[in-house]
Amino acid sequence: MTEAKLISTLNEENLSHFSKTYVPSRLLLGPGPSNAHPEVLNALSLNPIGHLDEAYISLMSDVQQLLRYTWQCSNRLTLPMSGTGSAAMEASIANFIEEGEKILIAKKGYFGDRLVDMATRYKAALSVIEKPWGEAFSYEEIKYEIETKKPAIFAIVHAETSSGVLQPLDGIGDICKKNNCLFLVDAVTSLGALELLIDEWNIDLAYSCSQKGLSCPPGLSPFTMNNRAEDKLSSRKTKVPNWYLDLSLLNKYWGSDRVYHHTAPVNMNFAIREGLRLIANEGLENVWKRHNTNAKKLWSGLESLGMELHVSKDYRLPTLTTVKIPPAVDGDGFRNHLLRNFGIEIGNGLGELSGKVWRIGLMGYNSSEDNVDRLLNLFDTELKKYSIFESSTF
Numbered sequence: 001m002t003e004a005k006l007i008s009t010l011n012e013e014n015l016s017h018f019s020k021t022y023v024p025s026r027l028l029l030g031p032g033p034s035n036a037h038p039e040v041l042n043a044l045s046l047n048p049i050g051h052l053d054e055a056y057i058s059l060m061s062d063v064q065q066l067l068r069y070t071w072q073c074s075n076r077l078t079l080p081m082s083g084t085g086s087a088a089m090e091a092s093i094a095n096f097i098e099e100g101e102k103i104l105i106a107k108k109g110y111f112g113d114r115l116v117d118m119a120t121r122y123k124a125a126l127s128v129i130e131k132p133w134g135e136a137f138s139y140e141e142i143k144y145e146i147e148t149k150k151p152a153i154f155a156i157v158h159a160e161t162s163s164g165v166l167q168p169l170d171g172i173g174d175i176c177k178k179n180n181c182l183f184l185v186d187a188v189t190s191l192g193a194l195e196l197l198i199d200e201w202n203i204d205l206a207y208s209c210s211q212k213g214l215s216c217p218p219g220l221s222p223f224t225m226n227n228r229a230e231d232k233l234s235s236r237k238t239k240v241p242n243w244y245l246d247l248s249l250l251n252k253y254w255g256s257d258r259v260y261h262h263t264a265p266v267n268m269n270f271a272i273r274e275g276l277r278l279i280a281n282e283g284l285e286n287v288w289k290r291h292n293t294n295a296k297k298l299w300s301g302l303e304s305l306g307m308e309l310h311v312s313k314d315y316r317l318p319t320l321t322t323v324k325i326p327p328a329v330d331g332d333g334f335r336n337h338l339l340r341n342f343g344i345e346i347g348n349g350l351g352e353l354s355g356k357v358w359r360i361g362l363m364g365y366n367s368s369e370d371n372v373d374r375l376l377n378l379f380d381t382e383l384k385k386y387s388i389f390e391s392s393t394f
């Protein structure tokens with residue numbers, strides 16, 4: 001046998017540099033990920049078992065049952081997709097759009113743009129209505145657009161993490177139903193944190209993620225679809241053009257048969273079972289109340305420090321607050337200071353709000369009174385150090 005020649009990208013010096021994996025401890029109060037609950041981390045660290053093991057199959061059923069409770073729905077096809085929130089977002093588009101299908105997207109921020117991008121890639125006949133980042137659509141506007149454009153699918157983001165807007169969804173499901181249109185909701189930053197009633201609100205399709213309201217690391221994206229959506233899927237003329245996210249194939253694993261499609265990320269499913277169990281134990285209404293109470297405390301605290309919030313009270317999103325960076329403050333400087341010296345992450349604005357707002361997340365396990373107090377104290381004592389005027393030399 002000839003001696004194998006390895007190319008060495010590791011020399012002795014940097015090889016010894018690699019100690020065991022270490023990550024600093026952080027409090028994640030940005031737009032996500034949020035910290036995982038300690039019990040979730042315990043579940044995550046269990047040794048994997050086979051994805052067709054009967055013990056795992058029973059765990060899958062638990063996850064589905066707990067998800068139905070958290071979504072407040074009775075949908076048969078309720079499952080966590082493998083991948084982050086964008087995976088289930090893409091599944092919602094890939095499975096329900098055939099070339100030339102009419103979709104209406106109401107966009108008011110970055111994630112609406114992502115839906116538009118995906119719908120374009122799957123060759124939808126696209127209509128877009130738009131609002132400035134920081135505003136929401138009214139019921140009347142949406143009703144008018146659906147009735148005049150007659151789309152096959154209407155898509156909207158419930159909690160816009162880029163702008164800090166909570167979109168009221170009352171009555172929209174009924175309009176969609178009357179107009180034979182599927183109602184698709186991005187609930188990435190609302191599931192497990194804010195009032196969301198899939199069945200009662202006539203939402204046909206919805207998706208979320210594991211790392212925001214569910215106190216898990218990123219890696220899974222809960223998804224649910226009702227019978228109307230199932231009918232639409234089974235009447236497709238062409239194959240779903242994405243193998244990994246094809247719901248008719250995933251149905252064989254997560255539906256009744258439990259046959260192999262792809263190797264499930266089993267540890268992430270241990271984790272999400274635990275995150276969902278904690279929500280069920282606390283009670284969904286208590287979870288919603290906790291998120292609302294802590295957000296209100298944050299808002300009034302920031303305002304009493306003289307800060308201004310970007311979104312009006314009527315549409316303000318409890319899980320993600322956009323606060324204006326005061327004109328004389330070095331926004332990145334302050335954010336980096338919080339991270340480096342206090343281990344606390346808050347987010348910069350995204351897209352057109354970059355440099356104009358900070359984004360403060362209070363999601364899942366991290367929505368606590370202690371975290372709000374800690375952050376408000378730091379705004380009180382540290383922010384003045386980042387005033388451009390104060391640090392200049394005149």
Ligand SMILES: *Cc1c(COP(=O)(O)O)cnc(C)c1O
Pocket residue numbers: 032084085086087089111157159160161162186188189209218
């Ligand atoms: C985070 C987020 C997503 C994308 O989820 P990823 O987990 O980053 O793929 C989609 N929509 C909204 C509203 C989000 O906040």
